[in-house]
Amino acid sequence: MTAPLLRPRHDPSDQARFARSAAAAQGSGLRTEDFADWLAGRRLAHRFSVDRIPFAELDGWSFDEASGNLGHRSGRFFTVEGLHVSTGEGPFREWHQPIIKQPEVGILGLLVKEFDGVLHVLMQAKMEPGNRNLLQLSPTVQATRSNYTKVHKGSDVRYIEYFTQPGRGRVLADSLQSEHGSWFFRKSNRNMIVEAVGEVPPHEDFCWLTFGQIGELLHLDNVVNMDARTVLSCAPLGGGERDGSALLPDGELLSWFTAERSRHEVRVRRTALGSLPGWRRGADAIDREDGRYFSVVAVGVQAGSREVASWSQPLFEPCGLGVTAFLLRRIGGVPHLLAHARVEGGFLDTVELGPTVQYTPENYAHLAKEDRPPFLDLVLAADPGRIRYEAVHSEEGGRFLNAESRYLLVEVDETEVPLDPPPGYAWVTPGQLTWLVRHGHYLNVQGRTLLACLNATAVRG
């Protein structure tokens, strides 16, 4: 054995390359000001239509006679089942809800490559039936296992070989990250960033952009889809190495998180969709008598640019626009975010870190003042001069219909939120979140969206 077999465990040049790309306001491909026309062109090139349909018109999907669970005759894709959650704390100590069960692990992959010495990302114009504007910018690859093992009987997933075949690329990030814990039962996806080896064949639905250009597009409403945002959060754009300073050293942050994960006694039980207290099934929707939270509905899809030409499927449609925000405070000159250790019924392990605020205000409007979510009113009443970032983004358009949230970064000062926040909250730096996101199940998908927005838009100030 000779020493050249060994490689440094850590290559510090990677972080510098990401930073250079984030600072590049234009790249070697599409110019940012031409992006809207390009996306409009892709929209014209394909015919899409999505229509609400009654459950009875779903093709291949049906309710199980015994359980009332909704599933596909192939046994693949996903099922809609029931969930009973009890937490023994807070204004909602126990509840029943429909939940999406999709145990297979998908791949969300960004293919990157240097042009003129700057990393570019291959982004895709992709239709998803639940997005209000249907076509958004998605990662290079967005594939469920059913997708790339061809349960759809459709075409191959383009560029998937870079993420599944050794030697086609160099992996820069690869972790299992959770999806929405309120709507998915223990779902996670591989979030991968791979640098291509060799020439990458072009395709008209794909374009190369720098991280700086994507940061610019993240200021627009409903353009960069959720799958793209979560993988972007895994890029070491905002530091994340263990150097630097913070209010809590890394070891204390890990200890706080471990204590939060240990102190909650969350009991989760899968139940039958057909017998969920408080929920009713009609011909067109499964919803609640009080009209809150979300409904399960069905859509029929006609599309040209997807793996198959037409299909139908269930979607979750939330009630109302979400508000998702990190409070941001400069401590000793260093920006810190107020992270919240959130219980969501579908998490693999009790809690993950989320934004300070992650609520649909309508669902809480009926509560007494002391039961209203902490910091929600502070965000809703924030002076526009304090808002450092704001855009409306869609959640996973392949499973959720018109699920949109207003994402914000709101700066506060020491008179508004103390250094020692209430139980369940901690001040952390963006670099610490980037450090944690190398591993799975620390930061929830909404937190990852805001981390991506913060890191990728930093160039604009």
Added chain:
Amino acid sequence: MTAPLLRPRHDPSDQARFARSAAAAQGSGLRTEDFADWLAGRRLAHRFSVDRIPFAELDGWSFDEASGNLGHRSGRFFTVEGLHVSTGEGPFREWHQPIIKQPEVGILGLLVKEFDGVLHVLMQAKMEPGNRNLLQLSPTVQATRSNYTKVHKGSDVRYIEYFTQPGRGRVLADSLQSEHGSWFFRKSNRNMIVEAVGEVPPHEDFCWLTFGQIGELLHLDNVVNMDARTVLSCAPLGGGERDGSALLPDGELLSWFTAERSRHEVRVRRTALGSLPGWRRGADAIDREDGRYFSVVAVGVQAGSREVASWSQPLFEPCGLGVTAFLLRRIGGVPHLLAHARVEGGFLDTVELGPTVQYTPENYAHLAKEDRPPFLDLVLAADPGRIRYEAVHSEEGGRFLNAESRYLLVEVDETEVPLDPPPGYAWVTPGQLTWLVRHGHYLNVQGRTLLACLNATAVRG
């Protein structure tokens, strides 16, 4: 806000302090050569007896009429239920087994303190009913939530305040780590190392030892218990920082692990203990007709040094002595261990890294040669000159009866195991494992034992 609020995220002096303690062959307290007498003294000071009893003589424990599950009338402690696991691969594609369900998170805590400038660990002589020699060296604190919330109605857990009350200590390590995935359903414990602030009151069942002294004791059979070993593995004794070289850079190691966790389709379903195919319930044991794997049995305990004076409880009793070994190979002069991404039915998430070999040979003796576990025969036939570490250790004596395994580190060369090992295996450095163990669910409990043995005994060479 002023800058002094900030602290460095990482304090490099911690690692040096652990290294100094690991190098200290004697400390300021008990001398290593006096340890055996001290332990014998503690054994004399307390009366212990443990006897096998029929299930009918269990006090407070009974089989549920409908499910056959075994539980305590208080609803606390743990239950023994059934599990159905299917993996779709290997010689065992599907099986049924009893499993321990104990959803609460316990604390395993080491209290440390500097004497004469060297870190010492407060170790406890603690009786556990399943240990063949009953009394072993355990962490300062070893408490289930039932323990320290007094479901036992016994005495307080000594020194617990250092691990639960802010300001009593400085946390040096704190992570949620899995227990035995073959016998526990998704059980994890907080593994904590806390440096005491102020004087620590002495107690006759406790002694202060350096990490070097504990390393010496780890060469003895059945002295350092499993709970102590797992927390010891969380100490940054063997490096673990991102500097240094390895066959796989850290990013590639994470990607390999993520791929391993994603590629297995493990289906786990909790079932009723009363109707497990292949298992039978007698008056004294639940066991298998073929005599393999383990039995569920019951014991009555009389003890003076435990929180309560006497009790009875179920235990799992494995059949045969386990063999648990890492193959070790110097690559470019740097020691690497051959880690195995293992599926265990009770893991929270599909796979964790384990030793190269972790089997009870008797359970595999009936298999055809091609189905025998990889590398097992290589370990069993290892030349004594290649064995870098060997000792018999007990598994969790509070849940398992006479569960012992021969732990080994066996050095191999390039003619025996290639740099590119079979699927499911990877060469990793001890420093990389120490880096991963800051987070939960990467390294299984057997792997943590061997990491602790490797790191803490390195002083002896």
